[in-house]
Amino acid sequence: MQELILYNTLTHKKEKFRPRKGKKVGYYACGPTVYQYAHIGNLRTYIFEDLLKRTLEFFGYNVTHIMNITDVGHLTSDEDTGEDKVEKEAERQKKSAQEIARFYEDEFKKDLKKLNILFPDTFPRATEHIQEQIDLIQKLEEKGFTYKIPDGIYFATKKFKAYGALWKTRPQKFQKSGRIQTKEKRNEQDFALWKFSPKDSKRQMEWSSPWGMGFPGWHIECSAMSMKYLGETFDIHAGGIDHIPVHHTNEIAQSEAATGKQFAHYWMHGNFLQADGKRMGKSEGNLLTIEELQKKGFSPLDYRYFVLGTHYRSPLLFSFEALEAARSARARINQHIQKLHQLPKKNDNRGFRNAFGHTLADDIDTPGALAVFWKHFETLSLADFIWADTILGLRLKSIKKPNPPREIKKLLREREEYRKKTDWQKADAIRKEIEQKKWLIDDTPRGPILFSGAGLP
Ligand SMILES: [Zn+2]
Numbered sequence: 001m002q003e004l005i006l007y008n009t010l011t012h013k014k015e016k017f018r019p020r021k022g023k024k025v026g027y028y029a030c031g032p033t034v035y036q037y038a039h040i041g042n043l044r045t046y047i048f049e050d051l052l053k054r055t056l057e058f059f060g061y062n063v064t065h066i067m068n069i070t071d072v073g074h075l076t077s078d079e080d081t082g083e084d085k086v087e088k089e090a091e092r093q094k095k096s097a098q099e100i101a102r103f104y105e106d107e108f109k110k111d112l113k114k115l116n117i118l119f120p121d122t123f124p125r126a127t128e129h130i131q132e133q134i135d136l137i138q139k140l141e142e143k144g145f146t147y148k149i150p151d152g153i154y155f156a157t158k159k160f161k162a163y164g165a166l167w168k169t170r171p172q173k174f175q176k177s178g179r180i181q182t183k184e185k186r187n188e189q190d191f192a193l194w195k196f197s198p199k200d201s202k203r204q205m206e207w208s209s210p211w212g213m214g215f216p217g218w219h220i221e222c223s224a225m226s227m228k229y230l231g232e233t234f235d236i237h238a239g240g241i242d243h244i245p246v247h248h249t250n251e252i253a254q255s256e257a258a259t260g261k262q263f264a265h266y267w268m269h270g271n272f273l274q275a276d277g278k279r280m281g282k283s284e285g286n287l288l289t290i291e292e293l294q295k296k297g298f299s300p301l302d303y304r305y306f307v308l309g310t311h312y313r314s315p316l317l318f319s320f321e322a323l324e325a326a327r328s329a330r331a332r333i334n335q336h337i338q339k340l341h342q343l344p345k346k347n348d349n350r351g352f353r354n355a356f357g358h359t360l361a362d363d364i365d366t367p368g369a370l371a372v373f374w375k376h377f378e379t380l381s382l383a384d385f386i387w388a389d390t391i392l393g394l395r396l397k398s399i400k401k402p403n404p405p406r407e408i409k410k411l412l413r414e415r416e417e418y419r420k421k422t423d424w425q426k427a428d429a430i431r432k433e434i435e436q437k438k439w440l441i442d443d444t445p446r447g448p449i450l451f452s453g454a455g456l457p
Contacts, residue, residue, distance in 0.1 A: 002361035004059045006236075007313060009166050009244060009267040014363055019235045020265065025061045026234030027053065028226040028264070030243060031123065033070040034104035035089040038111050039287040040303060040318070041273035041280030045240040047304060048270035048312040050117040052238060054391050055364050058357070065120040066229045071101035071127050072205045073195070074218045080152075080192040084215070087204055097204040101127075111290050114300035116393040122229060126221040130207050133216040133224040137193045137209075139258045149184040152195040153211050157187055160253045164189075166267060171245035191250050192217035219250040223263070227255065237264035241271055275318045293323070301394055302327040308366045308392060331453075334399055336377070337385055338451035339442055341401035346381035356388060366391070404450045408439050412450060415441075 004017040019025045029049040032038055038046075049067075056063050076082035090097040105123075112119065126133075137153060140146050145160065146153050157163045164170070174189055196214040197206045206213050226234065232255075239248060248267065255263040272279045275286045290300050306326035310316040340346070352372065359368035373380075373388055380388075389396040404412075411434050418427040431441055440453040 002059075002358050004055070004361050005363055006266055006268060007363050008265075009269050010265075012168055015266070017266070019061065020233065023060060023062050025056055025063045025236065026230035027056070027063050027065045027236045027238070028222070028230060028234060029065070029067045029120070029237075030222060030239040030247070031067040031069050032104075032108050033074040033085055034101045034108060035074075035085040036104060036282070037289045037291070038108050039280055039282075039289055040293065041275075041287075042240075043111060043115060043290065043303075044273045044307055044316060045270045046112060046117055047115060047307045049238050050115075050393065051308075051312065051364055051366060051391070052236070052268060053118060054393065055360055058360065058391055064230065065118075066122050066124065066226060067120040068222055068225050069101075069105050069123050069125045070218065070221065071105070071125050072097070073126060073216045073221065080195070080217060084203070084205070090204065098127075101125075111300075114290055115304050116301065116395055118393075124225045124229065126216065126225070127205065129221065129225050129228065130216065132228050133220045134194075134207075134209050136220060136224045136227075136254070136258055137216075140193065140254060143257065145254075145257045146193060147186065148211065150196075151184070152192045152214065152217070154185060154190045155193055155250070155254055155257075157189045157191070157253060160257045162256070163253050164249055165252060166244050166249050173245065189246075189249075191219060191246075193220050193254065219247055220254060222247075222251050223255040223258075226251075226264075227259075232259045232263075233261050234264055236266045236268060238268040238270070241269040244269060270312045271315050273316045273318055280318065288318075296320070298323055298327060299330070302330060304393060305330055308370055311367055312364060330394065333385075333394070333396065335440065335451050335453065337382065337396060337399040338402045339444075339449060340382045340385070341399075342449045342451075343444065343446070346379075348381050348387075349376055349379050349384050352376040352380060352384060353387065356391075360391060402451050404439055404452075408434060408437060408450065412441065412448060416448070 005014050006017045007014045032042065053063055053065055071086055072084065074085050076085055076088065086097050086101050090100045093100065137146065140155065141153070145156055147156055148154075194209060194211055194214050194216060196212055197203050203215065206215055226237070237248070237251075252263050274280065275288070278284045278286060280286055280288070290303065293303055294300065302323055303326070306323050307316065309326070355372045355376075356369050359365045359372055362368070369391065385396050411430050415427045415430040415434070418424075418430065434441060435453070438452065438454045439450050441448050441450060
């Protein structure tokens, strides 16, 4: 078995993966803020996180996977100002914050299922871990890392010497000279641990705390919940690259300041999806959801296949042409597997399996692994396909031996009669008739076999 190599954002290089405890891996991935439908750019990150988990399991690791659900505290501005995204949407839709949060959480989980993303072991919600967050803030307070301003309790980043370890260069947002958004914040990168409820209006979600009524800042939930479920130090923390400058940087600062220990050993980040040359995002106005792709006749798994074709650390350029190519590739795989179900069993292809694993071991090189797959395609056994699918996640196991309707079988027999009589014209006409009914014929040395040419689910 090859050694798994992963790119670690913390060290800015590829490293041999060494978990802390034998084959056990603690893995935390930042989950969604549940106030809107996930778009396919968000979902690219979750497919990457799924590929990471599948790769770990492929190499024999026993993964505990935690993904949080942010249902409070994520504000419309990263500067700890603005409105709570969930409460704002609740107001707009005239619903309770909890109704909004649960609705979009369910929708998110439906998208994960459609994309055949393996569910984490736990989806802890921020609102159900308020005490853990308060405890962590108190620990930071005792150690002198916090200060209070009229707006809330803040983390003093100057006191944490290693602040910004994930940065290769200082993020642009902190390069502007002395711009401090929140009044009375001591330093620009200081961030809210606990925000006080506004005096002039009533929040739907607020809790009492040693500092007064309020709600947790966005970053603290991930530290509190990851440490609760995985311990003070764990193996892998993942998310989108947009989390590097602020969210993950702050998670490291508050966790390590509180425990005095390293928080996560490996930090892994998936790159953006781009459409029309821009990152896909709400403010860019180019959002697409899985449901919209389905309305256009694509399967969510076409999108998954499309994502597999680009390395997770590279930007992925979305186009409908590329999605169509993914759909054709899946149709070819589907038809081929239907054929394999009807042909004598092939031997497993060792060379393929070695090459596939070898490619994958190099920082989850899925485009490389797909190239290996297509190179060996015609020689693969049914078992090889199912084996590779533990990574690809295209539900190849669900492609069964086809069961053509009686009328199609009858047409096939008629075609055979004409072929015996060497009446090629009539035989061909029947073939066309069969094809119009979305069934395809392959004339093998053992006789013709039928398979469905209908679209995949
Ligand atoms: Zn997080």
